[in-house]
Amino acid sequence: MAKPVATLESVSAAADALAASGVEPSLTLVQERTGGSYTTVKRHLEAWKAKRDDEAAAVDVPADVLARGSVLARELYGHALRMAEATVAQPLDRAVTALKKAEGLVATAEAEVARLEDAEQSQAGHIDRLEMQVRELELNAAAQQATLREKTEALARTESRLAELQAKHEESLEELAGLRASTKTTEALHGQLEAIQRGVQGLAGSSGRRTAGG
Incomplete structure (x- = not known):
């Protein structure tokens, strides 16, 4: 975050x-x-x-107070300056040098802090993008799983329908075989009937010829 x-x-x-x-x-x-x-x-x-x-x-100060304060400040400053120049010239130089060095270190530290903050912000943005990609992948995976379940269910229904059709096909084959056997029986009976009819016709012709000759 x-x-x-x-x-x-x-x-x-x-x-x-x-x-x-x-x-x-x-x-x-x-x-x-x-x-x-x-x-x-x-x-x-x-x-x-x-x-x-x-x-x-910006505070309003009376003019006489400012004047007295200015004189006193100049006197104190001059005294302090003379004391400093007389007693602390070298320590002051060292202090100035140390101050400049410290300022350089502070500037370097601030630059490093800024760099680290930029890196942190960049990493936070990268993490946010990765989290968004993970959520998208999870949503896609869920959608694919739902699609897979639908296809699996459709396949199961198709296989069930195919089994029903195969069963009906086998029943139709059995019925067809029965019809073929029945047809053969009918044809055999029809042939027997025709033979009987021919026999009857032959008997009738023989009887008529005998009657005409007598």
Whole structure:
């Protein structure tokens, strides 16, 4: 089955709920609530954070407070910058290098996650197609079995009808043999009758001749 797709609305709702409970919305916590892919949740969460920062920056602050805050911020920044340059130049360079390396690793990991998600989606689609083909094969097999049963039943009826016709044919042959025997008997009787008739006619002719001569 395909993975759930995280939307900007669902990610924003999850992030708002976490922030309201006093928890900083992290990618892992939001993804646990919304589901969806790593890259999609990350993109929507970044959009939510940008919107939150914009809303925070839009707060009206009095001009004198801004001025004092600006002066104080510049002083603090300058002091921090000087301290950093004086004491942590090398660690900072190492940190920057490590950060760049980490960013590269994160980018590589994100690319790999995206590739794996694409592969997973492709495999899910392939599985769906295979399941559909299996269902089609099952339906075809069921239809073929039904057709086979119908043909088997039709064959059984045909064989039964053939047996009946063969039985009737044998009965007809027996009747024909009986008729032939009866015909032969009739012919024999007819021949005997003709012989008797000829005999009677011969006797009658002899009697007439005797009568005429006497």
